[in-house]
Amino acid sequence: MTAKPRHLRSVLYVPGDNPRALDKARTLGADAVILDLEDAVAPEHKAAAREGVRAALASPWPIPVLLRVNAPGTPWHADDLALARTLLLAGVVLPKGEAPPSLDLPLPVWTMIETPLGVLNAPAIAAAPAVAGLIAGTNDLARALRTRPHPSREGLLHALSAVVLAARAHGKVPLDAVFNNVRDPDGFAQECEQGRTLGFAGKTVIHPSQIDPANAAYGVRPEAAQRARALLATWDAARAAGQSIATFEGALIEQMHVDEARELAEEDGG
Numbered sequence: 001m002t003a004k005p006r007h008l009r010s011v012l013y014v015p016g017d018n019p020r021a022l023d024k025a026r027t028l029g030a031d032a033v034i035l036d037l038e039d040a041v042a043p044e045h046k047a048a049a050r051e052g053v054r055a056a057l058a059s060p061w062p063i064p065v066l067l068r069v070n071a072p073g074t075p076w077h078a079d080d081l082a083l084a085r086t087l088l089l090a091g092v093v094l095p096k097g098e099a100p101p102s103l104d105l106p107l108p109v110w111t112m113i114e115t116p117l118g119v120l121n122a123p124a125i126a127a128a129p130a131v132a133g134l135i136a137g138t139n140d141l142a143r144a145l146r147t148r149p150h151p152s153r154e155g156l157l158h159a160l161s162a163v164v165l166a167a168r169a170h171g172k173v174p175l176d177a178v179f180n181n182v183r184d185p186d187g188f189a190q191e192c193e194q195g196r197t198l199g200f201a202g203k204t205v206i207h208p209s210q211i212d213p214a215n216a217a218y219g220v221r222p223e224a225a226q227r228a229r230a231l232l233a234t235w236d237a238a239r240a241a242g243q244s245i246a247t248f249e250g251a252l253i254e255q256m257h258v259d260e261a262r263e264l265a266e267e268d269g270g
Helices: 019-027 043-056 077-084 116-120 122-127 138-145 154-169 185-198 208-218 222-240 255-267
Strands: 010-015 032-036 065-068 091-094 109-113 131-136 173-176 202-205 246-248 251-253
Touching: 010 019, 010 208, 019 043, 032 043, 043 077, 065 077, 109 116, 109 122, 116 122, 116 138, 116 154, 122 131, 122 154, 131 154, 138 154, 154 173, 154 185, 173 185, 185 202, 185 208, 202 208, 222 246, 222 251, 222 255
Parallel strands: 010 032, 010 202, 032 065, 065 091, 091 109, 109 131, 131 173, 173 202
Antiparallel strands: 246 251
């Protein structure tokens, strides 16, 4: 039910009621897309968005497709789930998650952590077998916490780290929140670097211009891949000589460093 997904550096939100955006999203270079029935769709357009999503998924996509449904308790939740049951999806995104999900769906669930209670319960949510990943939702969270806007997301750092910690503790994928100002590429790049430093696996994005920078920030840099392969070669030579540890660039390396290097090399393509 929750097979480990491929590396997700960029995950693009696409409104379900925008046919042109739905058509373009196939070819923009994002690692996955989230077809959105929730915040990006006005109440009077919910039914049209469901039909737009159905039409968009009538033919196969080259990347994983997730569907963000409206939250439990809203007038649209049941109809959204009914639609999800008829589609070929990689998973369902559940907003406002505050407890382990109880959706009756044969699909992985990506739970959005965007309330204080969601942050406090993130470990229990991540531990649920149906959950594939946690997605930080800082717009709602910042409002609920009454934090002030800050370029370094100072008031949100504890919550962001809590999301990463919960996800990583249970082998799930943490995705960072969206960056709202699509006209501030420097701010977006800074937030990507911060998110990667915090331990997020990738970034959710809202505009095509954010895809390539997110892919670059969360991808494997060529120098890092080259260094990883050199470390692996040093380790293999040491093991062939019967040694349990080795020295690389003046520092001792052991199995932990080898595992990390192998992950980087595999992520880079071999």
